[in-house]
Amino acid sequence: MKIILKNTKRLLSQNEFQTCDVLIEDKKIKKINNTITEMADQVIDCGGNLLLPGFIDVHIHLREPGGEHKETIESGAKAAARGGFTTVCAMPNTNPVPDRVETVRNLLDKINKDAVVRVLPYASITKNLAGKELTNIKEIAKEPIFAFTDDGVGIQTAHMMLAAMKEAAAVNKAIVAHCEDNSILYGGVLHEGDVSKKLNLPGISSACESVQIARDVLLAEMTGCHYHVCHVSTKESVRVIRDAKKAGIHVTAEVTPHHLLLNEHSIISDDANYKMNPPLRSEEDQQALLEGLIDGTIDFIATDHAPHAEDEKATGFLSAPFGIVGLETAFPLLYTKLVKEGKMSLYQLVECLTVKPANVFQLPYGKLEEGSYADITLIDLNYEYTIDKHAFYSKGKNTPFHNDRVVGSPVLTIAEGKVVYELERHMA
Structure with a gap:
């Protein structure tokens, strides 16, 4: 299955970002380019959000x-x-x-x-x-x-x-x-x-x-x-x-x-x-x-x-x-x-x-580059919300941070080329 992530940016260094598209195929990142136009099974508009390694x-x-x-x-x-x-x-x-x-x-x-x-x-x-x-x-x-x-x-x-x-x-x-x-x-x-x-x-x-x-x-x-x-x-x-x-x-x-x-x-x-x-x-x-x-x-x-x-x-x-x-x-x-x-x-x-x-630990993960595993986290750095333990996917609700106001959140997670979490309102 081919997935293309459009309209995103990645962090290259302390203050350097690159606007890019990403092609995912066979669990790996196949291509990272300014624009990718080829056909895919799924195209996801990332809304200009930040693309990070999982x-x-x-x-x-x-x-x-x-x-x-x-x-x-x-x-x-x-x-x-x-x-x-x-x-x-x-x-x-x-x-x-x-x-x-x-x-x-x-x-x-x-x-x-x-x-x-x-x-x-x-x-x-x-x-x-x-x-x-x-x-x-x-x-x-x-x-x-x-x-x-x-x-x-x-x-x-x-x-x-x-x-x-x-x-x-x-x-x-x-x-x-x-x-x-x-x-x-x-x-x-x-x-x-x-x-x-x-x-x-x-x-x-x-x-x-x-x-x-x-x-x-x-x-x-x-x-x-x-x-x-x-x-x-x-x-x-x-x-x-x-x-x-x-x-x-x-x-x-x-x-x-x-x-x-x-x-x-x-x-x-x-x-x-x-x-x-x-x-x-x-x-x-x-x-x-x-x-x-x-x-x-x-x-x-x-x-x-x-x-x-x-x-x-x-x-x-x-x-x-x-x-x-x-x-x-x-x-x-x-x-x-x-x-x-x-x-x-x-x-x-x-x-x-x-x-x-x-x-x-010498793991082949944690990278966002061509040929690496398609383990990807998309972050909306402007998304502001209140932590609600009752909304956790975890069975555990034991947190001292319930009701804390925070900004910046994962809105899409891809593990080995498969979408495993998506905050629907952030996706086009």
Whole structure:
């Protein structure tokens, strides 16, 4: 099937745009030119809107199998498409856990059947995410899995992390780490600081995250493993990662939209829509994260999309599960609160959502050029609206950004040459 996108523009550099048409055929971008006149099965007038590579999110939770009341592969993939994401990587905290070849293959079959965008699944580092016994990394790595992680829990012993890194390095796979030292967690539910004291809730110290990163970067240096840090949240973590990179250690890192845009003072009551792990930190931490993203210490942005049922989140900080949704709100929020406010450029934001995650993990996606996959997101930078959690495609409505006014939104998403999301009113 041939599709021609007419009357669009692409971002070439910080301040350079090119007006163009795009021909899509056989899942690939066949041609980009000022004007394309040949016949096609479908011609879409893009109304002068901005054409970008499909976004990449290496950190999401789809909950299936086992947590379908929170999210399914189908609903999560549709939410991703609505948010402009064409490649997403699904974490393994499901039931059963993808910790064996059989469960990985069953998951891949379900993804191939139900997902409208490209879903690359993780496998777990340890069996059943229990931290006690290593999975058969060598055998599982023969399957088309993205990387290995026990996201949701930190690997508690250096012995286990060292063994995992050795195995992963041998098969050229990354170890992706949720960094949290349980021995100094003390039942915390939000950042240990002014707000935890004000609300009389147990806090989570910054050291809980940073000490495990410090341990792991030295193990990564020892093994030569690619070590990737999930959802960095503290200034100390940024400092450790920066020093490790200067030392030539193969460490990379991500930051979430919510840690860039919110801090502990955003929490004004016992509202678990602000409960996530790691928690919202201090204003100092928030500033360090943005600085780290701009200077390249933190490599890119990932949402940590973590849907939960509304009744689960309604129980307050002490008992509600950690996590918020993020796929459908990431670009509008980041564009409105960072780009429009002059804290980063549009070009920098797009790189953090496309080419940078692709480069870090050597993925053949995140590009908008002839011969590349036809993974495309069309953005209306002038579209202003109010975030409404009730309109989400995701089953999860757990967001602290409900009713926020934003500008800039995906209006068309194409994954491997197929239209997977379209905001009808924007199309001619």
